[in-house]
Amino acid sequence: MRINKGMSVALCLVASTAVAKQDKEAYQDCILSSASQAEDSAAASIMTNACHRLYIDNFMLSSKDQDYFQCLLDYLPDVKKRSAAVQVQQTCDRKHRSLFN
Numbered sequence: 001m002r003i004n005k006g007m008s009v010a011l012c013l014v015a016s017t018a019v020a021k022q023d024k025e026a027y028q029d030c031i032l033s034s035a036s037q038a039e040d041s042a043a044a045s046i047m048t049n050a051c052h053r054l055y056i057d058n059f060m061l062s063s064k065d066q067d068y069f070q071c072l073l074d075y076l077p078d079v080k081k082r083s084a085a086v087q088v089q090q091t092c093d094r095k096h097r098s099l100f101n
Helices: 005-019 024-033 041-055 063-075 082-097
Strands: none
Touching: 024 041, 041 063, 041 082, 063 082
């Protein structure tokens, strides 16, 4: 059986849709439990992005990236200053995305 190019593209789109699962309820819960507690606007923005990447825009998200975004959500809610938010972000990045881990 031969599959034409158009059929291949359609099959890939269906398969990618199944992998990129949007969980809007989990996204909303993530925002409510993490970003809503933030005292610093930079931390709130970083956490909102982390929630979005984990629960909405998660297509092709590696396990290292998942761990990175979860690290942000674990440690940023208590941040009170922008400089601390940057430190947490950099530390999570080194811990979970470094090539040497």
